[in-house]
Amino acid sequence: MPNQVRYSFVRILTGSDLSNRRLPFMQAESSEEGPLVWMTACGHGDEVGGIVIIQEVFKWIKRQGLRRGKLMAFPLMNPMGFETASRQIIYSQEDLNRSFPGNPKGSLAERIAEKIFTSITQTKPSLVLDLHNDWIRSIPYTLLDVREDHALYQPLKELATHTGFPIIYDTDVINHSLSFSLVREKIPALTLEVGGSYAVNERDITYGVSAMLRVLHHLGMINYDSSFTDYPLEQSYQGKVLLYSTRPLSSNSGIIRFLVQPGNLVRAGQPLAKIYNTFGKLLETLKADRAGLILGLADSSVSFPGMPVAAIGYI
Secondary structure (H helix, E strand, O other): OOEEEEEEEEEEEEOOOOOEEEEEEEEEEEOOOOOEEEEEEOOOOOOOHHHHHHHHHHHHHHHHOOOOOEEEEEOOOOHHHHHOOOOOEOOOOEOHHHOOOOOOOOOHHHHHHHHHHHHHHOOOOOEEEEEEEEOOEEOOEEEEOOOOOOOOHHHHHHHHHOOOOOEEEOOOOOOOOHHHHHHHOOOOEEEEEEEEOOOOOHHHHHHHHHHHHHHHHHOOOOOOOOOOOOOOOOHHHOOOEEEEEOOOEOOOOEEEEEOOOOOOEEOOOOEEEEEEOOOOOEEEEEEOOOOEEEEEEOOOOEEOOOOEOEEEEEO
8 A cells, every 4th residue: 555645835825025825735645545534723823732633643644554545634724823822813813713615805814714625625525624722721522513403413423433532512603614614515524622722732642643543544544553542531421422511601700719620520510610809708609500521621710700611511
């Protein structure tokens, strides 16, 4: 199974000094026909872990080989945001992952989104895996962007189980995200939140690489490797779809003191955090609406009315 691994660029912008800004592009191809899978990362410039996961997946393929099919990747979709540790495209303060499918004559974000979206859709992929990072203190999980009555729901749920991560149904419809826009074109796509933002967490990288390789193995593109390190998902949550929620919300301004950690299982009514004022007076105790899994905690202990303090996957 001779393989070819190639690295190149896609031009996205000409700067005021006539310099070219480009997106790195990676491709691995087997001589045997098979599925075509895309991996994308760093649509938000502060979400850096996905870049490293893609790098490590391609290193693995260069060592072990691709049995069949093709793997393509945009590991750094928002280089301007990455260079400034900004979620947005820093020049225009736009959210790239709210700009798909894009517009070749639109705003800066819409033009970049159109380049990415067209590059992906014209290859007619079997699957797109879009990698993100969540709050700094968070666990990996896989998001489903489709409702149960959608034709792609069951196939995507099946693929999601092979990541080994908790499966979360995103109750907030984000119409212009990459995954949602691909699904609208009937292209299977999953969003994976692979740990925290801003800095590379090697533990999350290990879990993320293993998740990607597990999916590629399921599709018959690679051979299973005993070195895969699976995320330690509670058995009772395996294959179960949980509902994403950031409730309960804080009702007060103050200081958050967390009572749980990412990955904890919580029961209905269990205290999650307490809010205190500047003098140490307890203002409120936030409790879980029902049983679930703590996905992440707010990046700051500063609380304001209506602010989420935790992300939870509720049963």
